[in-house]
Amino acid sequence: MLRFTGLANQDRRRRLEEALLPTLVALLVALVCGELLILAHGESPAEVYRELLQGTWGNAYGLGQVLFKATTLTFTGLAVGLGLRAGLFNIGAESQLAAGGFAAALTGLALPSGTPALAAIPVCLLAAILGGGLVGAVPGVLKAKFGAHEVIVTIMLNFVVLAALNWVVVAHLHVPESVHTPEIHAGGLAKLSRIFPSFHGSAANLSLVVALLTVIGTAFVLFRTRFGFDLRAVGLQPDAAEYGGVRPSRIYLLALTFSGALAGLGGINSVLGYHGYYEDGFAGGAGFLGIAVALVGRNDPFGIALAALFFATLSQGGLAIHALVPRQMMEVLQAIVIIAVAASVPEVRRILRLARRPRPTIDRSSTASTAADGPAGPQEPGVNVSAGHGGSR
Amino acid sequence: MSVVDLVAQVVRIATPYLLAAAGGVIAERSGVISLTLEGFMLGGAFTAALGTYFFHSLALGVLCGIAGGLLLAGIHAGASIRLRADQVVNGIAINLLAVGATRYFLRIAFDSASNSPRIAGFNESPGLVGLVENPLVWAGLLALPVAWLMLNRTAFGLRVRASGEHPEAARSVGVPVGRVQLWAVLWSGALAGLAGVYLALDQHQFSDQMTASRGYIALAAIIFGAWEPLRAGLACLLFAAAETLEIHLQGTSLVPPQVVEMIPYALTIIALAGVVRRVAPPAALGRAQE
Incomplete structure (x- = not known):
């Protein structure tokens, strides 16, 4: 769609915001959850995260395993x-x-x-x-x-x-x-x-x-x-x-x-x-x-x-930190990441829209997004994955 | 082996299906996809083992199991109803969370990667006596008729059906769709948790991934039963009967066990394809609500 519009820049920025912000918010939530879990074990989060990176991206074997899982x-x-x-x-x-x-x-x-x-x-x-x-x-x-x-x-x-x-x-x-x-x-x-x-x-x-x-x-x-x-x-x-x-x-x-x-x-x-x-x-x-x-x-x-x-880093990282905390913690963390992303997508988008509303700019994306604000939910590709289910009965 | 023993065995296998299906059918009819039954059940089984072990009390163990299912259901409802996360994504995540969290706490509470220590259970005598003296079996047999009454004879049931079929219309006449779905999901969490309790007490321990897809079989039963509680109950019994048959055929190499394993799922796909009769899910199933 970017090809068709002269407002591509603004459009692209908004789309980028809507695509990245929910994920970043979710990763932040997951990070905090991870820290709390680690603290509950009486370990230092910095230490554990350093160990995690060392065991995955820090050496060729770990990196190879990450690449294998990521494939x-x-x-x-x-x-x-x-x-x-x-x-x-x-x-x-x-x-x-x-x-x-x-x-x-x-x-x-x-x-x-x-x-x-x-x-x-x-x-x-x-x-x-x-x-x-x-x-x-x-x-x-x-x-x-x-x-x-x-x-x-x-x-x-x-x-x-x-x-x-x-x-x-x-x-x-x-x-x-x-x-x-x-x-x-x-x-x-x-x-x-x-x-x-x-x-x-x-x-x-x-x-x-x-x-x-x-x-x-x-x-x-x-x-x-x-x-x-x-x-x-x-x-x-x-x-x-x-x-x-x-x-x-x-x-x-x-x-x-x-x-x-x-x-x-x-x-x-x-x-x-x-x-x-x-x-x-x-x-x-x-x-x-x-x-x-x-x-x-x-x-x-x-x-x-x-x-x-x-996700491959998290999987492999579980093995790397096993000396400090149980590796099963990474399985919990993976699930938390998914829930956090899934839950923050609609919410962060709603907040973004609210924040934009006072500036009535007329371009394609803003009219499209107000139209999609109804109960059917946002209609952009893959942002609200359930959007397609209305027609899939 | 007498017929009575055979029936007893079918009921024994069917109990967790019946309990979970009775919860799931309400959630599904309210418009929330119940692929989380597996996770709720696993969570319930773990907390039941935990409670029974540390409190030395069956009753408290049962309550803990229900609470475990409720906790996961609360997370699922909070994310997918309150925050409108996609139900399927979040459901899968809940199931992953249940596996991960039970493994994690198994490590912490019992320092084991595979199972809890032995816990008490209800009357262990095989056959009819042990069955009759297990209150959870009775709960299982009553669960789906109760679900039928709930759906078809109560105001709450009417609201559940309205939320699942036509949420916009329901909302326009003042039905708080989100809250109805919340209660429906919590109800399914409590009952699936109870199914987990049954498993843990029946096997006298919690073991890693002990639910072994029973939650999905319950979901298959709901769908094969065309989202009608009583039919879903019959489907549970049918699937359990097939498993019982398989156990008795073992060693005869007449039918490979994997074929029996497939039966619930294959039948469900066939039912969905409308080969026998069309089954249609609640119209708004899986759709995000306000």
Whole structure:
């Protein structure tokens, strides 16, 4: 939209304020909560935070672990974020991630062991995309054809898919005494330590590069293509988009399928990059944390990558501070961050609007925001994620 | 094994589903998505174990469990109703908080990463006697009929339904939608907490993530029951019967346990797709209110 308006600067500043302020307020709240928890343990917050940074960004191994965790979270965050741009809530990233990883592992197992990497890797990546996309298509079809609530379908589908994968692995594919498949024959991605030896021992691998390319690709599709425009239009105002010639049901189907594909591609990080096999339960909550990542990243692909780094730092940081305070504290803190962000978004926006009201400037954004002040809630992309649910009954 | 024992086993498995579904159905009908049942239940199970252990009293343990569910419900309601945080995001966060906080306090209170010490429970004899002497089982059996009465025969129920179906209209005739939803969510927290109490006392301890998705099964039952309390109750019993069957089929390799595990969720998806009959959620479910 910035392209169209001569008031871009002011518009951009306001949008930036509305995007960043709630997050900053929330992080401040989380910081205070963290300090209180640490003080309750009789430790010094400064000491603990220094230890946290030292154990994550302060050395190559810690940084490698952060990058590894952030890679998966970037994919699941992108998956959730893309859905939210279309006004859809995909809570199925957890099982889509697992399905993508499983498909990649199956393909890696099926390929003969001499397959050159240049052929094997793209095939495995494609398998991951298809695996996740297939799981994402189910709520997409049900939404487009029957109007079934995608939140409920994706929650339920998580359990179905994870149980099915568990059954296949445990009953048919596992290496004895384990819950993982045999090692793949081809399609493995090199660890970063092969290029930068100081990363030695950490799980970071070339999936990181795939993640960065996917961030750029998603941003391009969302903001520079017709499809992305249609998708965002449906997310903002399904009725208006339909009036403008976009079929919302088609967008719902495609958005959920692509969302699943993005999460599925995340499966390569653990399967192709780290373990070299599919292990039951490797997703380990990364799909659910993707919701938090998308939220903190304001559904912007680059914001999502940053948010993924942030949450990965908290996860890895828990291990670093374990000598001082229980690492479970970080799990509590992560939840507090999400609640704080979710709760401060509508409130901070309301306060921002109140603060602006006395200055009646006439430009596009201010008229738009007064119009959206009604009970239906703000209608800007991804800022109030529930906005799309009015039409998703 | 007699039929009576079999029925007893079904009821035993169904009790936490029945309790949580009875709370969740009220919250859902008021327009608030109940994917927090899992977290409320886990919180309730932990505080119940805590209370029972430190106060040496079952009654206080039960109260602590309810309080644990209420506490999380209060946080959820405060954020998603008062501050209009997105219900789904906040719900997921509440569930993460419940897992994290119970682990954290498990560490602090019992210095363990996995479970609490053994706690007392109700009559432990297997079969019918232990069942009949467990007041929580009775609470479970009564919960959904009570929820039905509440929804369909009380003024509060009318307000709950109005808030969930057409909040704007409800507000225009003076229904305090936010407050109705607050009470509905607190009610679901108390009942899901009670479901957690049942689990902790039944297993004589709290263990990490002991609810094992039972809250989601309760949610599935609500949806499969088309948001009607009595049908939701039947769905709970149906899901519990499937689990009982699975336990008795174990070792026969007739049906893989994972298939049984899927049943509640798969049935719910099928119901949503309208294969048998269309089920529609409350019209304003999940929509942020003033």
